[in-house]
Amino acid sequence: MPIFSVESIPPGGKKTKSVREAKDKQALIDRLLMEKHSIIGIEELTEAPKERFSFDTLKRFFRKRDYSPELSIATRQLATLLAAGITVTRAFEIMIESAGVGDCLREPFIFILRGINEGKRIDKLMEEFPDVFKPNYRGIVCLGMNTGCLADAFTSLAEDLEKEVSLKRSLSAAMTYPIVTFFLSFVLNIGLFVGVLPKIVDVIADLDTELPWITKALMAIVGYLCNPYLVIISIVLIFFIAYQIFAYVSTPVGKYNFDFMKLRLPVLGYIFRYRYAENFCRSLALLIQYSVPIQEAIFISGKIADNSFMEQKLIYPTIDAVSEGIFIAQAIKKTGLLPVSSVNLLAAGEATGDVSSCLKDAAKMLELDLTTALQRSLTLIEPIMIVSMSMFVLILVLAVMLPIYQIIQNIGL
Numbered sequence: 272m273p274i275f276s277v278e279s280i281p282p283g284g285k286k287t288k289s290v291r292e293a294k295d296k297q298a299l300i301d302r303l304l305m306e307k308h309s310i311i312g313i314e315e316l317t318e319a320p321k322e323r324f325s326f327d328t329l330k331r332f333f334r335k336r337d338y339s340p341e342l343s344i345a346t347r348q349l350a351t352l353l354a355a356g357i358t359v360t361r362a363f364e365i366m367i368e369s370a371g372v373g374d375c376l377r378e379p380f381i382f383i384l385r386g387i388n389e390g391k392r393i394d395k396l397m398e399e400f401p402d403v404f405k406p407n408y409r410g411i412v413c414l415g416m417n418t419g420c421l422a423d424a425f426t427s428l429a430e431d432l433e434k435e436v437s438l439k440r441s442l443s444a445a446m447t448y449p450i451v452t453f454f455l456s457f458v459l460n461i462g463l464f465v466g467v468l469p470k471i472v473d474v475i476a477d478l479d480t481e482l483p484w485i486t487k488a489l490m491a492i493v494g495y496l497c498n499p500y501l502v503i504i505s506i507v508l509i510f511f512i513a514y515q516i517f518a519y520v521s522t523p524v525g526k527y528n529f530d531f532m533k534l535r536l537p538v539l540g541y542i543f544r545y546r547y548a549e550n551f552c553r554s555l556a557l558l559i560q561y562s563v564p565i566q567e568a569i570f571i572s573g574k575i576a577d578n579s580f581m582e583q584k585l586i587y588p589t590i591d592a593v594s595e596g597i598f599i600a601q602a603i604k605k606t607g608l609l610p611v612s613s614v615n616l617l618a619a620g621e622a623t624g625d626v627s628s629c630l631k632d633a634a635k636m637l638e639l640d641l642t643t644a645l646q647r648s649l650t651l652i653e654p655i656m657i658v659s660m661s662m663f664v665l666i667l668v669l670a671v672m673l674p675i676y677q678i679i680q681n682i683g684l
Contacts, residue, residue, distance in 0.1 A: 275299055276523060280309040293587070302587065338403045339439065341376050343432035350425035359421065360387050379403050392416060410554070410574050418561040427557065434638075441645075449656045456660055461496070463667075469493055482674055489670035523579070531580040538648050542641060547578050548609050549637040552617075556630035565599070566590050584608060599626075613637060 275293065293299035296313060303310055345366060352362040363384040367377065379400040386396040394413040397404035404412075408428060415424025482490075495501055519525035533543045551572050558568035573586030585608045592602035600618035603609050613633035620629025 276314045277303065278311040278313075279303060280311065302591070337439075338375060339432055339436050342403065342408075343429060343436050345376055345380070346425055346432055347429035350422055350429050353422035353425060359393070360384065363387065376403065393421075406574060410571060411557075414554075414558060414561075414563075414571060418563070420561065427553075431553075449652050452656060452660075460663070469497055481677075483670075483677075485666065486670045486674050489667070527579040527583065530578045534578075534580065538651075542644055542648070543578075544608075545610065545637050545641045545644065547581055548613055549634050549641060551581075551609070552613055552630045552637060553634040556627045556634065559630070560627040566593055569593065569599070581608060610637065610640075 275296065277299070293302065296315065299313060300310065348366060349362055352365060353359065357365070363380060367380050367384060379397075382399065383393060383396045387393065392413075394409045394416060397409045397412065411424050411428050412421070415421040418424075520529045534540045534547075536543070554572040555568055558571060559565070563571070569586060569590050573582045585603065585606050588606055589599065589602040592605070593599060598618070598621050600614050600621055603617065604611075604614050613636070616629045616633040616636070617626065620626035623629075
Protein backbone atom coordinates (compact mmCIF):
# COMPACT_ATOMS: atom_id res chain seq x y z
CA MET A 272 0.00 0.00 0.00
CA PRO A 273 1.12 3.61 -0.58
CA ILE A 274 2.98 5.45 2.19
CA PHE A 275 2.14 9.09 2.99
CA SER A 276 3.94 11.81 4.89
CA VAL A 277 1.40 13.48 7.18
CA GLU A 278 1.68 16.86 8.89
CA SER A 279 -1.10 17.30 11.42
CA ILE A 280 -2.06 18.48 14.90
CA PRO A 281 -3.37 15.72 17.22
CA PRO A 282 -6.04 16.49 19.86
CA GLY A 283 -4.58 18.86 22.42
CA GLY A 284 -1.11 18.54 20.94
CA LYS A 285 1.29 20.41 18.74
CA LYS A 286 2.16 20.06 15.08
CA THR A 287 3.73 16.69 14.29
CA LYS A 288 5.06 14.84 11.26
CA SER A 289 4.48 11.13 10.78
CA VAL A 290 4.40 8.40 8.14
CA ARG A 291 1.10 6.62 7.51
CA GLU A 292 0.16 3.73 5.24
CA ALA A 293 -3.29 3.61 3.64
CA LYS A 294 -4.95 2.24 0.52
CA ASP A 295 -5.44 5.80 -0.79
CA LYS A 296 -5.30 9.42 0.30
CA GLN A 297 -9.02 9.69 1.05
CA ALA A 298 -8.92 6.65 3.34
CA LEU A 299 -6.05 8.26 5.23
CA ILE A 300 -7.96 11.55 5.56
CA ASP A 301 -10.97 9.67 6.94
CA ARG A 302 -8.77 7.90 9.47
CA LEU A 303 -7.10 11.12 10.62
CA LEU A 304 -10.45 12.84 11.03
CA MET A 305 -11.70 9.88 13.06
CA GLU A 306 -8.67 10.32 15.30
CA LYS A 307 -9.60 14.03 15.62
CA HIS A 308 -6.44 15.31 13.91
CA SER A 309 -6.29 18.74 12.33
CA ILE A 310 -4.75 17.99 8.93
CA ILE A 311 -2.13 20.42 7.64
CA GLY A 312 -0.73 18.48 4.69
CA ILE A 313 -0.52 14.98 3.19
CA GLU A 314 2.05 13.91 0.60
CA GLU A 315 2.59 10.48 -0.92
CA LEU A 316 6.16 9.29 -0.55
CA THR A 317 8.03 7.48 -3.28
CA GLU A 318 11.39 7.59 -1.53
CA ALA A 319 12.79 8.66 1.81
CA PRO A 320 13.39 12.40 2.23
CA LYS A 321 17.06 13.18 2.33
CA GLU A 322 18.41 14.97 5.36
CA ARG A 323 21.06 17.60 4.81
CA PHE A 324 24.20 17.60 6.84
CA SER A 325 23.71 19.45 10.12
CA PHE A 326 25.69 19.68 13.33
CA ASP A 327 22.50 18.95 15.32
CA THR A 328 22.25 15.53 13.67
CA LEU A 329 25.95 14.96 14.29
CA LYS A 330 25.51 15.87 17.96
CA ARG A 331 22.60 13.42 18.27
CA PHE A 332 24.76 10.77 16.64
CA PHE A 333 27.55 11.11 19.23
CA ARG A 334 25.51 12.08 22.32
CA LYS A 335 23.26 9.05 22.46
CA ARG A 336 23.14 7.70 25.99
CA ASP A 337 20.94 5.52 28.15
CA TYR A 338 18.95 7.37 30.83
CA SER A 339 17.08 4.25 32.01
CA PRO A 340 18.96 3.66 35.33
CA GLU A 341 18.52 7.24 36.58
CA LEU A 342 15.00 7.54 35.17
CA SER A 343 13.83 4.29 36.81
CA ILE A 344 14.90 5.56 40.24
CA ALA A 345 13.31 8.98 39.70
CA THR A 346 10.08 7.43 38.37
CA ARG A 347 9.78 5.08 41.34
CA GLN A 348 10.23 7.97 43.76
CA LEU A 349 7.67 10.07 41.88
CA ALA A 350 5.19 7.19 42.02
CA THR A 351 5.72 6.84 45.78
CA LEU A 352 5.24 10.57 46.40
CA LEU A 353 2.08 10.77 44.29
CA ALA A 354 0.64 7.61 45.87
CA ALA A 355 1.14 9.23 49.30
CA GLY A 356 -1.18 12.06 48.28
CA ILE A 357 1.45 14.72 47.54
CA THR A 358 0.52 17.09 44.70
CA VAL A 359 2.31 16.83 41.36
CA THR A 360 3.97 20.23 41.75
CA ARG A 361 5.24 19.45 45.23
CA ALA A 362 6.42 15.99 44.14
CA PHE A 363 8.59 17.49 41.39
CA GLU A 364 9.91 20.12 43.84
CA ILE A 365 10.89 17.40 46.31
CA MET A 366 12.61 15.43 43.55
CA ILE A 367 14.63 18.46 42.47
CA GLU A 368 15.53 19.50 46.03
CA SER A 369 16.58 16.00 47.08
CA ALA A 370 19.04 13.60 45.53
CA GLY A 371 16.22 11.82 43.73
CA VAL A 372 17.16 13.35 40.40
CA GLY A 373 20.59 12.73 38.95
CA ASP A 374 22.56 15.47 37.23
CA CYS A 375 21.46 14.25 33.80
CA LEU A 376 17.76 14.58 34.78
CA ARG A 377 17.88 17.80 36.74
CA GLU A 378 17.42 20.10 33.74
CA PRO A 379 14.38 18.17 32.35
CA PHE A 380 12.71 18.04 35.77
CA ILE A 381 13.24 21.76 36.37
CA PHE A 382 11.79 22.50 32.92
CA ILE A 383 8.76 20.29 33.65
CA LEU A 384 8.17 21.94 37.04
CA ARG A 385 8.18 25.39 35.45
CA GLY A 386 5.74 24.21 32.80
CA ILE A 387 3.41 22.70 35.41
CA ASN A 388 3.32 26.03 37.25
CA GLU A 389 2.32 27.64 33.93
CA GLY A 390 -0.56 25.19 33.53
CA LYS A 391 0.96 22.97 30.83
CA ARG A 392 0.54 19.20 30.53
CA ILE A 393 3.38 17.00 31.79
CA ASP A 394 3.42 14.71 28.74
CA LYS A 395 3.68 17.71 26.40
CA LEU A 396 6.56 19.15 28.43
CA MET A 397 8.36 15.81 28.22
CA GLU A 398 8.32 16.03 24.42
CA GLU A 399 11.05 18.67 24.69
CA PHE A 400 13.42 15.92 25.91
CA PRO A 401 12.81 13.00 23.51
CA ASP A 402 16.13 11.32 24.37
CA VAL A 403 15.17 11.15 28.05
CA PHE A 404 11.43 10.46 27.86
CA LYS A 405 10.73 7.93 25.11
CA PRO A 406 7.33 7.78 23.32
CA ASN A 407 6.15 4.87 25.47
CA TYR A 408 7.01 6.83 28.64
CA ARG A 409 5.14 9.92 27.45
CA GLY A 410 2.22 7.77 26.32
CA ILE A 411 1.75 6.19 29.76
CA VAL A 412 1.99 9.62 31.43
CA CYS A 413 -0.63 10.94 28.99
CA LEU A 414 -2.83 7.96 29.86
CA GLY A 415 -2.43 8.64 33.58
CA MET A 416 -3.37 12.28 33.14
CA ASN A 417 -6.41 11.47 31.00
CA THR A 418 -7.70 8.88 33.46
CA GLY A 419 -6.78 10.77 36.64
CA CYS A 420 -4.48 7.95 37.77
CA LEU A 421 -1.07 9.57 37.43
CA ALA A 422 0.33 7.70 40.44
CA ASP A 423 -0.65 4.36 38.89
CA ALA A 424 0.89 5.45 35.59
CA PHE A 425 4.24 6.29 37.22
CA THR A 426 4.10 3.02 39.18
CA SER A 427 3.61 1.07 35.95
CA LEU A 428 6.45 3.01 34.30
CA ALA A 429 8.74 2.38 37.27
CA GLU A 430 8.07 -1.37 37.09
CA ASP A 431 8.73 -1.45 33.34
CA LEU A 432 11.92 0.60 33.66
CA GLU A 433 13.19 -1.54 36.53
CA LYS A 434 12.62 -4.67 34.42
CA GLU A 435 14.38 -3.02 31.48
CA VAL A 436 17.36 -1.96 33.62
CA SER A 437 17.58 -5.42 35.17
CA LEU A 438 17.47 -7.00 31.72
CA LYS A 439 20.18 -4.67 30.40
CA ARG A 440 22.40 -5.45 33.41
CA SER A 441 21.92 -9.17 32.85
CA LEU A 442 22.80 -8.72 29.19
CA SER A 443 25.83 -6.62 30.12
CA ALA A 444 27.04 -9.25 32.61
CA ALA A 445 26.51 -12.03 30.10
CA MET A 446 28.27 -10.08 27.33
CA THR A 447 31.30 -9.07 29.42
CA TYR A 448 33.29 -12.23 28.76
CA PRO A 449 32.62 -12.37 24.98
CA ILE A 450 33.34 -8.65 24.57
CA VAL A 451 36.60 -8.79 26.55
CA THR A 452 37.66 -11.91 24.66
CA PHE A 453 36.81 -10.34 21.31
CA PHE A 454 38.64 -7.10 22.18
CA LEU A 455 41.80 -8.90 23.31
CA SER A 456 41.77 -11.14 20.26
CA PHE A 457 41.22 -8.12 18.03
CA VAL A 458 44.18 -6.26 19.55
CA LEU A 459 46.39 -9.34 19.30
CA ASN A 460 45.35 -9.95 15.71
CA ILE A 461 46.05 -6.34 14.75
CA GLY A 462 49.49 -6.65 16.36
CA LEU A 463 50.01 -9.92 14.51
CA PHE A 464 48.93 -8.45 11.16
CA VAL A 465 51.04 -5.30 11.55
CA GLY A 466 54.10 -6.56 13.42
CA VAL A 467 54.64 -10.23 12.56
CA LEU A 468 52.82 -11.19 9.38
CA PRO A 469 54.52 -8.61 7.10
CA LYS A 470 57.86 -10.39 7.67
CA ILE A 471 56.28 -13.78 6.98
CA VAL A 472 54.57 -12.37 3.89
CA ASP A 473 57.90 -11.05 2.59
CA VAL A 474 59.41 -14.51 2.96
CA ILE A 475 56.41 -16.17 1.25
CA ALA A 476 56.51 -13.62 -1.60
CA ASP A 477 60.12 -14.59 -2.34
CA LEU A 478 59.21 -18.25 -2.66
CA ASP A 479 59.35 -19.58 -6.18
CA THR A 480 55.98 -21.30 -6.12
CA GLU A 481 52.36 -20.69 -7.01
CA LEU A 482 50.66 -19.31 -3.92
CA PRO A 483 47.19 -20.57 -2.93
CA TRP A 484 44.31 -18.08 -2.99
CA ILE A 485 44.02 -18.00 0.80
CA THR A 486 47.67 -16.88 1.08
CA LYS A 487 47.15 -14.21 -1.58
CA ALA A 488 44.15 -12.91 0.34
CA LEU A 489 46.23 -12.77 3.54
CA MET A 490 48.99 -10.86 1.76
CA ALA A 491 46.44 -8.37 0.39
CA ILE A 492 44.97 -7.79 3.87
CA VAL A 493 48.40 -7.31 5.44
CA GLY A 494 49.37 -4.86 2.69
CA TYR A 495 46.17 -2.94 3.26
CA LEU A 496 46.61 -2.70 7.05
CA CYS A 497 50.21 -1.57 6.68
CA ASN A 498 49.17 1.37 4.48
CA PRO A 499 48.23 4.25 6.87
CA TYR A 500 46.55 6.31 4.13
CA LEU A 501 44.15 3.51 3.20
CA VAL A 502 43.35 2.90 6.88
CA ILE A 503 42.57 6.60 7.50
CA ILE A 504 40.37 6.76 4.38
CA SER A 505 38.52 3.63 5.52
CA ILE A 506 37.89 5.06 9.00
CA VAL A 507 36.55 8.33 7.55
CA LEU A 508 34.38 6.37 5.10
CA ILE A 509 32.96 4.20 7.93
CA PHE A 510 32.05 7.28 9.98
CA PHE A 511 30.44 8.92 6.95
CA ILE A 512 28.34 5.82 6.18
CA ALA A 513 27.32 5.53 9.85
CA TYR A 514 26.23 9.17 9.85
CA GLN A 515 24.21 8.70 6.66
CA ILE A 516 22.48 5.66 8.14
CA PHE A 517 21.67 7.59 11.31
CA ALA A 518 20.34 10.53 9.29
CA TYR A 519 18.19 8.18 7.20
CA VAL A 520 16.78 6.43 10.28
CA SER A 521 15.92 9.84 11.73
CA THR A 522 13.48 10.43 8.86
CA PRO A 523 9.93 8.99 9.09
CA VAL A 524 10.42 6.61 6.15
CA GLY A 525 13.84 5.60 7.43
CA LYS A 526 12.42 4.75 10.84
CA TYR A 527 9.62 2.76 9.19
CA ASN A 528 12.12 0.68 7.18
CA PHE A 529 14.48 0.33 10.14
CA ASP A 530 11.66 -0.92 12.39
CA PHE A 531 10.68 -3.41 9.68
CA MET A 532 14.27 -4.64 9.41
CA LYS A 533 14.53 -5.09 13.20
CA LEU A 534 11.56 -7.45 13.17
CA ARG A 535 13.11 -9.56 10.39
CA LEU A 536 16.49 -10.18 12.05
CA PRO A 537 17.23 -13.90 12.61
CA VAL A 538 17.29 -14.02 16.44
CA LEU A 539 16.77 -10.46 17.57
CA GLY A 540 13.66 -10.09 15.41
CA TYR A 541 11.86 -12.64 17.58
CA ILE A 542 12.86 -10.70 20.70
CA PHE A 543 11.78 -7.32 19.25
CA ARG A 544 8.44 -8.76 18.12
CA TYR A 545 7.67 -10.27 21.52
CA ARG A 546 8.78 -7.10 23.30
CA TYR A 547 6.40 -5.07 21.15
CA ALA A 548 3.56 -7.54 21.77
CA GLU A 549 4.18 -7.42 25.52
CA ASN A 550 4.08 -3.60 25.62
CA PHE A 551 0.99 -3.54 23.42
CA CYS A 552 -0.97 -6.06 25.54
CA ARG A 553 -0.02 -4.43 28.84
CA SER A 554 -0.88 -0.91 27.62
CA LEU A 555 -4.17 -2.02 26.04
CA ALA A 556 -5.16 -3.85 29.25
CA LEU A 557 -4.54 -0.71 31.30
CA LEU A 558 -6.51 1.49 28.91
CA ILE A 559 -9.49 -0.87 28.79
CA GLN A 560 -9.41 -1.13 32.57
CA TYR A 561 -9.92 2.64 32.79
CA SER A 562 -12.79 2.52 30.26
CA VAL A 563 -10.96 4.30 27.43
CA PRO A 564 -12.89 3.88 24.11
CA ILE A 565 -11.59 0.79 22.33
CA GLN A 566 -10.43 2.51 19.12
CA GLU A 567 -8.61 5.19 21.07
CA ALA A 568 -7.13 2.53 23.36
CA ILE A 569 -5.72 0.58 20.39
CA PHE A 570 -4.31 3.77 18.88
CA ILE A 571 -2.60 4.86 22.13
CA SER A 572 -1.24 1.35 22.75
CA GLY A 573 0.32 1.31 19.30
CA LYS A 574 1.98 4.67 19.94
CA ILE A 575 3.27 3.53 23.33
CA ALA A 576 4.94 0.46 21.81
CA ASP A 577 6.88 2.76 19.41
CA ASN A 578 7.38 0.79 16.20
CA SER A 579 6.42 2.51 12.95
CA PHE A 580 6.06 -0.69 10.95
CA MET A 581 3.84 -2.42 13.51
CA GLU A 582 1.85 0.79 13.85
CA GLN A 583 1.08 0.82 10.12
CA LYS A 584 0.54 -2.92 9.65
CA LEU A 585 -1.18 -3.74 12.96
CA ILE A 586 -2.68 -0.72 14.69
CA TYR A 587 -4.40 1.15 11.86
CA PRO A 588 -5.84 -1.97 10.15
CA THR A 589 -7.13 -3.13 13.56
CA ILE A 590 -8.77 0.25 14.22
CA ASP A 591 -10.42 0.16 10.78
CA ALA A 592 -11.67 -3.41 11.33
CA VAL A 593 -13.03 -2.64 14.82
CA SER A 594 -14.86 0.41 13.46
CA GLU A 595 -16.62 -1.99 11.06
CA GLY A 596 -17.80 -4.17 13.96
CA ILE A 597 -15.15 -6.91 13.81
CA PHE A 598 -13.82 -8.34 17.10
CA ILE A 599 -10.36 -7.15 18.15
CA ALA A 600 -8.90 -10.66 18.23
CA GLN A 601 -10.16 -11.42 14.72
CA ALA A 602 -8.77 -8.14 13.38
CA ILE A 603 -5.35 -8.71 14.98
CA LYS A 604 -5.27 -12.35 13.84
CA LYS A 605 -5.68 -11.25 10.20
CA THR A 606 -2.49 -9.18 10.45
CA GLY A 607 -0.49 -12.18 11.68
CA LEU A 608 1.89 -9.89 13.59
CA LEU A 609 1.14 -10.86 17.19
CA PRO A 610 1.84 -14.30 18.70
CA VAL A 611 -1.04 -16.74 18.40
CA SER A 612 -1.10 -17.36 22.16
CA SER A 613 -1.80 -13.70 22.96
CA VAL A 614 -4.46 -13.48 20.23
CA ASN A 615 -6.21 -16.56 21.66
CA LEU A 616 -6.19 -15.08 25.15
CA LEU A 617 -7.64 -11.85 23.77
CA ALA A 618 -10.39 -13.84 22.02
CA ALA A 619 -11.15 -15.60 25.30
CA GLY A 620 -11.37 -12.25 27.06
CA GLU A 621 -13.80 -10.92 24.47
CA ALA A 622 -15.92 -14.06 24.84
CA THR A 623 -16.04 -13.82 28.65
CA GLY A 624 -16.24 -10.03 28.84
CA ASP A 625 -12.98 -9.73 30.81
CA VAL A 626 -10.61 -8.40 28.15
CA SER A 627 -8.36 -6.46 30.54
CA SER A 628 -7.46 -9.48 32.71
CA CYS A 629 -6.84 -11.71 29.71
CA LEU A 630 -4.55 -9.09 28.16
CA LYS A 631 -2.60 -8.83 31.42
CA ASP A 632 -2.18 -12.62 31.41
CA ALA A 633 -1.04 -12.42 27.78
CA ALA A 634 1.54 -9.76 28.71
CA LYS A 635 2.88 -11.95 31.55
CA MET A 636 3.12 -14.96 29.26
CA LEU A 637 4.91 -12.92 26.59
CA GLU A 638 7.31 -11.57 29.21
CA LEU A 639 8.14 -15.14 30.27
CA ASP A 640 8.67 -16.18 26.64
CA LEU A 641 10.86 -13.13 26.08
CA THR A 642 13.03 -13.91 29.13
CA THR A 643 13.44 -17.52 27.98
CA ALA A 644 14.38 -16.41 24.45
CA LEU A 645 16.98 -13.97 25.80
CA GLN A 646 18.56 -16.59 28.03
CA ARG A 647 18.68 -19.03 25.13
CA SER A 648 20.28 -16.41 22.89
CA LEU A 649 22.90 -15.51 25.50
CA THR A 650 23.95 -19.13 25.91
CA LEU A 651 24.73 -19.25 22.18
CA ILE A 652 27.05 -16.24 22.19
CA GLU A 653 30.06 -17.91 23.83
CA PRO A 654 30.21 -21.00 21.57
CA ILE A 655 29.71 -18.79 18.51
CA MET A 656 32.66 -16.64 19.62
CA ILE A 657 34.85 -19.71 20.20
CA VAL A 658 33.97 -21.21 16.82
CA SER A 659 34.57 -17.87 15.05
CA MET A 660 38.00 -17.41 16.65
CA SER A 661 38.91 -21.03 15.86
CA MET A 662 37.97 -20.53 12.21
CA PHE A 663 40.08 -17.36 12.06
CA VAL A 664 43.11 -19.12 13.53
CA LEU A 665 42.61 -22.04 11.13
CA ILE A 666 42.50 -19.69 8.12
CA LEU A 667 45.63 -17.90 9.36
CA VAL A 668 47.54 -21.15 9.83
CA LEU A 669 46.48 -22.47 6.42
CA ALA A 670 47.52 -19.21 4.72
CA VAL A 671 51.02 -19.43 6.23
CA MET A 672 51.59 -23.18 6.13
CA LEU A 673 50.21 -24.12 2.70
CA PRO A 674 53.03 -22.40 0.71
CA ILE A 675 55.64 -24.01 3.01
CA TYR A 676 53.99 -27.40 2.53
CA GLN A 677 54.05 -26.93 -1.27
CA ILE A 678 57.77 -26.11 -1.20
CA ILE A 679 58.52 -29.16 0.92
CA GLN A 680 56.63 -31.30 -1.59
CA ASN A 681 58.54 -29.75 -4.51
CA ILE A 682 61.85 -30.42 -2.76
CA GLY A 683 60.80 -34.00 -2.12
CA LEU A 684 60.04 -34.46 -5.81
